[in-house]
Amino acid sequence: MRNLFEDIEPDNRSDNSGEGAVHPGNTLNDLTGKEWIKATKSWLVCDSRRYHQNRDTELHPARYPEELVAEFVRFFTTGDGWVLDPFCGSGATLVAALEEHRNCIGMEVNRHYVDLSLDRLQAKARDTRTVTDVVHADAREIAAPGTWERVEAVPREEDGLPRFDFVMTSPPYWNMLRKSRGGVASTHKRRAAEGLATDYGDHERNLGSIEDYDEFIEQLGVVFDGCARLLKPQKYMVVVVQNVRVPEGYVRPLAWDLARRISRTLSFQGERIWCQNSKRLGIWGYPTTFVPNYHHHYCLIFRQQD
Ligand SMILES: C[S@@+](CC[C@H](N)C(=O)[O-])C[C@H]1O[C@@H](n2cnc3c(N)ncnc32)[C@H](O)[C@@H]1O
Numbered sequence: 116m117r118n119l120f121e122d123i124e125p126d127n128r129s130d131n132s133g134e135g136a137v138h139p140g141n142t143l144n145d146l147t148g149k150e151w152i153k154a155t156k157s158w159l160v161c162d163s164r165r166y167h168q169n170r171d172t173e174l175h176p177a178r179y180p181e182e183l184v185a186e187f188v189r190f191f192t193t194g195d196g197w198v199l200d201p202f203c204g205s206g207a208t209l210v211a212a213l214e215e216h217r218n219c220i221g222m223e224v225n226r227h228y229v230d231l232s233l234d235r236l237q238a239k240a241r242d243t244r245t246v247t248d249v250v251h252a253d254a255r256e257i258a259a260p261g262t263w264e265r266v267e268a269v270p271r272e273e274d275g276l277p278r279f280d281f282v283m284t285s286p287p288y289w290n291m292l293r294k295s296r297g298g299v300a301s302t303h304k305r306r307a308a309e310g311l312a313t314d315y316g317d318h319e320r321n322l323g324s325i326e327d328y329d330e331f332i333e334q335l336g337v338v339f340d341g342c343a344r345l346l347k348p349q350k351y352m353v354v355v356v357q358n359v360r361v362p363e364g365y366v367r368p369l370a371w372d373l374a375r376r377i378s379r380t381l382s383f384q385g386e387r388i389w390c391q392n393s394k395r396l397g398i399w400g401y402p403t404t405f406v407p408n409y410h411h412h413y414c415l416i417f418r419q420q421d
Contacts, residue, residue: 145193154190158388158411161186175205175228176292179285179355179412183389184211187283187414191351192217195244196280197269199345201254201338206232208283209247213239218246220269220277222254224320253320255334258341282342282352285412287323289331289369291359328367336376343380346419352381354415355389360406370413381417389414 135147146154161182184207188198196217200208203221209232212219223229229251236247248268256262260275269277318324322338325331342352354377356370374383391410400406 143193144190146189151190154186157386158390159183159186160390160392162391162393174231177285177288178205178207179389181207181211181214183355183414184208184283185215187353188212188215188217188281191281191283191353193280197278199279199282199342200284201257201282201342202284202286203232203249204228204285206235206249209249210235210239213245213247216245217281218269220247220266220279221249222252222257223249224251224253224318226251254322254338255320255341257338258344276345278347279345280347280350282346283355284342284353285355286335286338286373287321288357288359289328289367290323290326291361292323294362332369332372332376335373336379339377340380343419346381348419348421350419351384352377352417352419354417355412356415357409357412360409364404370415374413374415377415377417382420384416384418386416387414388412 135149137145137147141151144151161180188196188211192198192215194216198208198212198217198219200219200221203209203223205228206221209219209221213236221232223232229249232249236249246268248266250262250266252262258276260271263269263271263275263277266277271277322331322334325334339352339354346352354373356373358366358368358370360366370386374386377383389412391412394408394410396408399408
């Protein structure tokens with residue numbers, strides 16, 4: 116088999132890890148050829164102890180691991196790039212971006228999570244070259260210049276809007292956090308017993324409180340149309356989402372429906388599947404009915420083609 120990398124001259128971003136060199140024509144990231152190829156495998160597992168220690172703590176009812184974000188931030192940006200998360204929750208995207216020396220702005224409608232994210236960022240040893248901030252706003256207004264007027268940290272273009280190199284986020288999974296699935300030891304029940312938040316609150320602008328499924332998809336579409344306006348040409352957006360099984364016993368293909376809706380404004384480039392390999396199995400349909408234990412999420416990848 117031909118070695119794809121043998122005729123590549125290293126540039127000054129080559130490293131000492133034995134992973135090879137950065138291609139001089141690489142405009143997307145700072146990865147060597149070997150690192151690039153590894154990051155294109157269509158599934159990945161992020162099961163570090165650090166994530167599990169935080170997963171069911173007071174932080175947030177539905178957070179993703181910083182390792183997952185770091186994997187995508189390294190692939191879709193170069194050092195000092197600008198990252199956006201319109202549903203920032205506990206700030207996982209911002210923390211990971213900061214650790215990777217990328218600038219990152221989060222948006223969040225729930226004041227509690229805005230403050231939590233800011234506290235987490237403050238607790239990190241600050242990289243003084245890197246900008247991070249969290250905007251308390253409804254993500255449906257992400258492409259309204261007024262939303263950005265008070266955000267001094269981020270440079271704006273003539274139209275009053277900032278531009279980003281990468282968007283990484285995970286929206287509410289419809290109203291699923293509000294529905295107990297009745298499992299014997301569900302996370303929902305465990306968190307409720309411990310007095311921890313089980314959903315994103317009753318805020319009227321919380322998209323996770325929309326009951327009508329089609330309306331929910333459309334409102335998420337508004338957010339992602341806005342994100343598309345803020346993405347620089349040829350840059351990428353990753354949306355982490357699952358298909359969901361409703362208590363009535365059927366599956367809503369949320370990931371697929373959302374991929375179709377977002378494809379109106381951005382080009383769908385495929386998915387990577389985040390596998391949760393060490394999550395506890397629930398007993399759902401046994402012994403009569405097939406009910407999946409959904410232990411994977413779709414990381415849907417879109418590109419701004421303009
Ligand atoms: C799946 S969580 C994001 C979790 C985050 N990725 C993390 O790891 O912590 C979705 C977040 O979207 C927020 N949210 C819901 N509706 C919103 C809206 N209209 N604008 C901005 N944020 C919203 C919720 O409060 C919640 O924190």
